[in-house]
Amino acid sequence: MQTKLVPLTLVALISASSAALAEHSIGYVQSVDQGSNTLTLSDGSSYTFNRNNTQSPLSGLTHGDTVDVLWQHVGGGREGRAISPVSGLQAVGTLQSADPAGNSVTLTDGRMFHFPDSTDTNTVLASLKPGDVVHIAFHDGSGRLLGDSIGTTGADHATGTIASVTNDTVTLSDGSSYSFADTHGAHDKLADFKAGDRVDILWVQSGDSRTGASISPANG
Known part of the structure; x- marks a missing residue:
């Protein structure tokens, strides 16, 4: 039985000007409503953005694009704070182990991904557990797989x-x-x-x- 793709969700601090927690969602664009500045991902979750002057942050996005959305719960909805395309290489697989201290994860197929050392990265890696299905955006760095973003996904x-x-x-x-x-x-x-x-x-x-x-x- 087929299930819907769930975009990965990470927890991260937004900016020093706000103590509230924000979340990251990475997923595939299902639709974009430029009139209401609303983005809907393939799992049905929607994110509403504020216009920056007259420029919509959703301009240029199309069905099937992979995006990283930074958002917060506001009332009963999700307010988008920032959005960026996820480009380059991507991997989806089952997590074998995560090493927050070493800023790395290993998939069951043997691939190891190394991430930049940061508080946010350590928090994310510490939340993962063996058996999680993860979606990783990465690039190749002199023979090492260098992770750009990671989170769980309901593949x-x-x-x-x-x-x-x-x-x-x-x-x-x-x-x-x-x-x-x-x-x-x-x-x-x-x-x-x-x-x-x-x-x-x-x-x-x-x-x-x-x-x-x-x-x-x-x-x-």
């Missing part, structure tokens, strides 16, 4: 029988297809599977397509 699981597999796409017998990026051995992992295999795929919605985050044999 979808699909379990089924493979109808066909190419070097970058798996299609299940129900007709659903999942593309895997050519990074960090993703294509090599697909080579381990063939038509008829029963698999479990962790994936996220990316625009109108489904991006595979991991694939493994399914039990049963």
